[in-house]
Amino acid sequence: MRILVVEDEKKVASFIRKGLEEQSYTVDVAHDGVQGEQMACENDYDAIILDVLLPSQDGVTTCRNIRSKKVDTPVLMLTALGDTDAKVRGLDSGADDYLTKPFHFEELLARIRALLRRKSQDKSAVLQVGKLILDPVTRKVERDGTPIHLTTREFALLEYLMRNKGQILSRSYIAQHVWNVSFDMESNVIDVYVKLLRKKIDRDFDKPLIRTIVGAGYVLRDEDEND
Numbered sequence: 462m463r464i465l466v467v468e469d470e471k472k473v474a475s476f477i478r479k480g481l482e483e484q485s486y487t488v489d490v491a492h493d494g495v496q497g498e499q500m501a502c503e504n505d506y507d508a509i510i511l512d513v514l515l516p517s518q519d520g521v522t523t524c525r526n527i528r529s530k531k532v533d534t535p536v537l538m539l540t541a542l543g544d545t546d547a548k549v550r551g552l553d554s555g556a557d558d559y560l561t562k563p564f565h566f567e568e569l570l571a572r573i574r575a576l577l578r579r580k581s582q583d584k585s586a587v588l589q590v591g592k593l594i595l596d597p598v599t600r601k602v603e604r605d606g607t608p609i610h611l612t613t614r615e616f617a618l619l620e621y622l623m624r625n626k627g628q629i630l631s632r633s634y635i636a637q638h639v640w641n642v643s644f645d646m647e648s649n650v651i652d653v654y655v656k657l658l659r660k661k662i663d664r665d666f667d668k669p670l671i672r673t674i675v676g677a678g679y680v681l682r683d684e685d686e687n688d
């Protein structure tokens with residue numbers, strides 16, 4: 462999942478980035494409102510963390526502008542303690558939630574997970590496709606009750622495929638959301654990771670869940686499910 466952090470305080474921005482990356486999110490940082498708005502409109506993020514007090518353009522205006530450009534990425538706004546006015550204006554500008562500074566990182570993570578759930582319209586915290594289960598909170602994965610151990614990157618790839626189950630995802634799309642880079646066409650990094658992931662989640666089970674769509678990309682689905 463790819464997240465944009467718009468925060469001018471370098472220390473806070475790098476603290477958030479580091480913490481999110483440890484949870485295998487992919488993170489971009491913008492240091493002012495104008496740059497944040499531009500990045501939010503140019504790239505397809507899964508969530509945006511937006512500070513209210515920003516140089517060049519405040520967070521409320523930035524959020525309003527993003528929404529007026531029909532970008533519906535979930536926005537978590539960071540407001541100062543006791544600034545009720547900013548909270549109200551933030552929510553009115555199209556933000557989905559707010560968090561008061563200073564905050565505990567665990568709470569930021571929980572709110573981001575809630576926003577991602579809302580986006581994928583899946584109300585349960587745990588992701589499930591067939592008998593494959595991934596818990597974003599405990600970071601445990603199992604299939605048919607058998608625990609599966611994944612590396613950080615494999616986990617990120619699987620979470621992304623599961624949140625978009627049934628959708629064909631191109632290699633370049635996966636690269637942007639899971640690696641935050643655009644690999645050149647010759648690169649087979651995605652294929653290598655899909656192969657590693659297949660070995661762990663599909664090989665020892667009777668039904669493959671990850672399918673290759675020739676010329677298009679990959680899709681994760683359970684043929685017996687109606688979605």
Ligand code: CA
Pocket residue numbers: 468469470512513514515
């Ligand atoms: Ca700030």
